[in-house]
Amino acid sequence: MASPAVFLAGAWSAGRHNCIPGILIVVAAAGFASALAFSALVFKRVLRPLNDMTDAARRFFNAGYRLDAVIPRAGRPELRDLAGSLNRMMLELQSYRAFQISQIMEEKNKAQALIDTISDGVILVDELGGIIYSNQAALALLGIPRVSPEVVLPAAIKNEVFAREFAAILASGEKFLRSEAEIKLPAAPEDGEPTVRNYGIMASRFFLATLKRQGRVVILRDITNEKELEKTKEAFFHMITHDMRSPLATIQGYAEILRRKLPQSPETEKYFKSMVYSSRRLRGMIDDILNTTDLQRGVMAMTLEKVCANALIARVAEQHEPVTTPKKITVSIQPLPQELEFIADAALMERVLTNLVLNALRSTPAGGTITLGVSQDAENVLFWVGDTGPAMPDDKRGTIFEQYSRMEKQSGQSMGLGLAMCKMMVELHKGRIWVESEAGKGSKFLFTISKSLKASSASQAKTLD
Amino acid sequence: MLKMLIVDDNTEFKTMVSCYFTDLNYTVELADNGREGLQKVRTFKPDIILLDIMMPDIGGIEVLRELQTYDDVSQVPVIVITGTYFDKNMSELFRQEPNCKEFLAKTTELSYLAKKVAALVKKSL
Numbered sequence: 001m002a003s004p005a006v007f008l009a010g011a012w013s014a015g016r017h018n019c020i021p022g023i024l025i026v027v028a029a030a031g032f033a034s035a036l037a038f039s040a041l042v043f044k045r046v047l048r049p050l051n052d053m054t055d056a057a058r059r060f061f062n063a064g065y066r067l068d069a070v071i072p073r074a075g076r077p078e079l080r081d082l083a084g085s086l087n088r089m090m091l092e093l094q095s096y097r098a099f100q101i102s103q104i105m106e107e108k109n110k111a112q113a114l115i116d117t118i119s120d121g122v123i124l125v126d127e128l129g130g131i132i133y134s135n136q137a138a139l140a141l142l143g144i145p146r147v148s149p150e151v152v153l154p155a156a157i158k159n160e161v162f163a164r165e166f167a168a169i170l171a172s173g174e175k176f177l178r179s180e181a182e183i184k185l186p187a188a189p190e191d192g193e194p195t196v197r198n199y200g201i202m203a204s205r206f207f208l209a210t211l212k213r214q215g216r217v218v219i220l221r222d223i224t225n226e227k228e229l230e231k232t233k234e235a236f237f238h239m240i241t242h243d244m245r246s247p248l249a250t251i252q253g254y255a256e257i258l259r260r261k262l263p264q265s266p267e268t269e270k271y272f273k274s275m276v277y278s279s280r281r282l283r284g285m286i287d288d289i290l291n292t293t294d295l296q297r298g299v300m301a302m303t304l305e306k307v308c309a310n311a312l313i314a315r316v317a318e319q320h321e322p323v324t325t326p327k328k329i330t331v332s333i334q335p336l337p338q339e340l341e342f343i344a345d346a347a348l349m350e351r352v353l354t355n356l357v358l359n360a361l362r363s364t365p366a367g368g369t370i371t372l373g374v375s376q377d378a379e380n381v382l383f384w385v386g387d388t389g390p391a392m393p394d395d396k397r398g399t400i401f402e403q404y405s406r407m408e409k410q411s412g413q414s415m416g417l418g419l420a421m422c423k424m425m426v427e428l429h430k431g432r433i434w435v436e437s438e439a440g441k442g443s444k445f446l447f448t449i450s451k452s453l454k455a456s457s458a459s460q461a462k463t464l465d
Numbered sequence: 466m467l468k469m470l471i472v473d474d475n476t477e478f479k480t481m482v483s484c485y486f487t488d489l490n491y492t493v494e495l496a497d498n499g500r501e502g503l504q505k506v507r508t509f510k511p512d513i514i515l516l517d518i519m520m521p522d523i524g525g526i527e528v529l530r531e532l533q534t535y536d537d538v539s540q541v542p543v544i545v546i547t548g549t550y551f552d553k554n555m556s557e558l559f560r561q562e563p564n565c566k567e568f569l570a571k572t573t574e575l576s577y578l579a580k581k582v583a584a585l586v587k588k589s590l
Contacts, residue, residue: 246478246548249572253481256575260488283572 049075053086060090065097121220127213129153129170141183141199141220142166159183162199162220169203169216177203180223197224234293241289248286252279270322277322284354288421291348295424302345302428304455309342309381310335313372316353320361327366331357334373342381343453348425355418356385356445363389363443380431380448387444392437401433422447429453467586468492470511472502472528474520475548478571482515485575486582499523503531506538512586514543518555529562542566542585544578 049072056071067090071083115122121138125131129152134144143158144151154166161181169177179201184194200223208215259272294300310333317331324331353372360370368388375382392400401423426433430450437443469491473479483493494509496502498520506514514532518525525545533539544567545559556568566585569578 245570245572249574250477250481253485253575257481257485257488 045075046079049079049083053083056090057086060093065094067091067094119222121218123218123220124215125153125166125170125218126208126215127170129155129166132208132215138218138220165201166218169201169218172203175205177201197222198227199223238290238293241286244286245283248279248283252276252283255279274322277319280319281358284351285417287347288351288355288417291351292417292421292424295428300428302348304343304345304453306341306455307344307346307349309340309374309376309383311339312346312349313353313374313383316350316357317372319354320357323361324370327361327364329361329364329366330369332369332371334371336374336376340374340376340381342449342451343455344429344449345425348428349449352422352425352447353383353385355422356447359418359445360385360387360389360443363387365389368442376451379451381451382446382448384444384446386442388442391439391441392435392443397435397437400435466490466492467513468494468509468511469513469515469582470494470496470502470506470509471515472496472499472520473515473517473546474498475517475571478546478548482575482578485579489579499525499528502528506532506541507535510537511541512589513582514541516543516545518545518547518559526559526562529559529565533562533564539564540589542589544569544581544585546571546573 052074053071056069059069060067067087070087070090073080073083075083115133115135116137118135119137121135121141123131123134123138123142130149131144131147131151131153134147139145139147141159142153142156142162144156154163154170157163157166161183165179165181168179181199181201182196183199184196186194200219200221202219202221203216205214205216207213255272255275259268262268291300313333313335317333320331323329357370357372364370364387370388371384371386373384373386401419423433426447426449430452431448433445433447435443435445467490469486471479471482471493473495474497479495483495486493494505494511496505500522502514502516503523516525516528520528523531525547529543529545532541532543541564543564545565546569547555548571559565559568567581569581
């Protein structure tokens with residue numbers, strides 16, 4: 001600022017030259033006054049409007065983007081324009097923000113309405129077990145009266161089965177978890193009977209960006225009705241399968257009677273053999289289904305008795321003659337040098353080997369060979385069924401023993417239950433089953449039976465032959 | 466000629482088994498229920514009895530125990546044949562009775578049944 005300097009210069013020169021005429025003093029005073037006036041003008045027209053703008057902007061931010069008072073349009077024209085633009089900007093920001101918030105609120109309300117309406121329990125927990133969000137259904141199921149920071153899962157859960165499940169979920173590092181639990185719900189006051197419901201529990205992990213922490217969404221779904229329906233369907237299927245045995249036995253029986261009554265010829269003998277073979281196959285399928293269901297229900301009872309290994313493979317090998325003869329497939333056996341007796345369920349052993357042979361028959365081309373063999377070591381008896389069919393693809397070797405898996409190439413031919421049943425039955429005999437396959441050499445199915453099994457006393461005592 | 470008594474309320478099964486064993490030179494007598502079976506057993510004097518479990522009047526297990534009290538038939542071998550599901554616990558129960566020599570499902574193949582019958586008859590002669 002120039003004016004104080006001019007004033008000082010004036011005063012200094014005035015002190016030095018007393019003889020200087022008064023006119024100079026007047027000039028200096030005028031200069032000082034005009035400097036003062038100029039600075040006042042600068043303050044009023046430039047600095048104040050700028051301060052007003054700063055203050056207004058600060059108030060606007062502090063008020064959460066709410067514009068309480070507009071900036072007065074004052075000062076120089078440029079600054080008046082600037083104030084106008086600022087006002088417009090703040091107004092727009094305010095309305096934009098209001099719009100955003102109402103949209104977010106709407107989204108939140110929609111999500112909340114959805115989550116509260118569905119009957120599944122939905123609960124979001126953080127990694128420490130604190131509840132981030134929960135719908136009423138989940139709170140009611142878990143027996144938590146109200147969500148508060150003190151509520152920590154699984155300790156706050158009343159039902160011990162749910163508490164165990166939540167403890168497992170919180171302890172697990174898996175991204176997705178799925179389990180089922182049978183829950184005894186407390187008696188309703190009006191009818192007084194405690195009810196047992198089945199719940200499907202699905203948990204999936206997510207990342208809480210703002211908290212930089214892992215959380216979990218847990219869904220509790222009542223699957224009691226699905227379970228019951230499934231059980232009914234299964235029972236119905238089981239019953240029908242079971243009832244099929246009796247008419248089949250009648251057909252088999254009369255076929256045998258006819259075979260004895262009719263004058264024999266090579267043709268009739270061939271026909272009868274095919275009839276017997278097919279009815280035995282059907283009977284085998286029915287037994288497989290019934291055995292599998294029993295096993296899954298945990299009611300499978302084995303009749304453990306002495307089985308002759310060599311006799312077993314010989315019996316299974318000769319049964320398939322009606323199919324092997326026309327297909328020109330050779331069935332050979334590789335028995336042990338000495339007879340070996342081991343403890344197993346004879347009927348189940350026969351089913352496992354028969355299924356493996358049927359499987360080999362499907363994949364072996366005409367003129368091929370199927371080999372049944374047996375060997376042993378100290379702990380196990382090892383059986384195998386080899387064929388000269390195409391090699392089994394690597395990726396299929398693990399899955400063929402799963403229920404209802406099929407090989408695509410064998411269009412429509414079921415490998416569904418057979419091999420799955422084999423696996424279950426072998427495992428029931430404390431053994432394992434696997435397949436070895438090499439291009440050009442066919443496939444070889446092998447299974448072991450543990451020698452540690454003990455004969456069930458009653459059935460052993462009363463076995464005739 | 467060997468004599469066989471079949472005690473069963475299921476006509477279809479009874480007829481089929483009867484045809485089969487008649488053809489194998491057995492003399493076959495049929496009883497529709499437990500009561501009739503217990504009556505016929507005294508006059509017919511069978512060499513072997515095929516007995517069903519589920520019958521409308523007297524069940525298989527009662528017939529089996531009653532037979533043990535008849536002096537002349539207490540040693541006659543009985544094959545219990547069940548049409549209901551082949552329950553292994555049930556089979557253990559029946560096998561406790563001394564005259565029950567075999568416990569088979571009705572769906573057993575006839576040739577297998579014939580083998581069992583022949584073996585039992587031979588033993589008891």
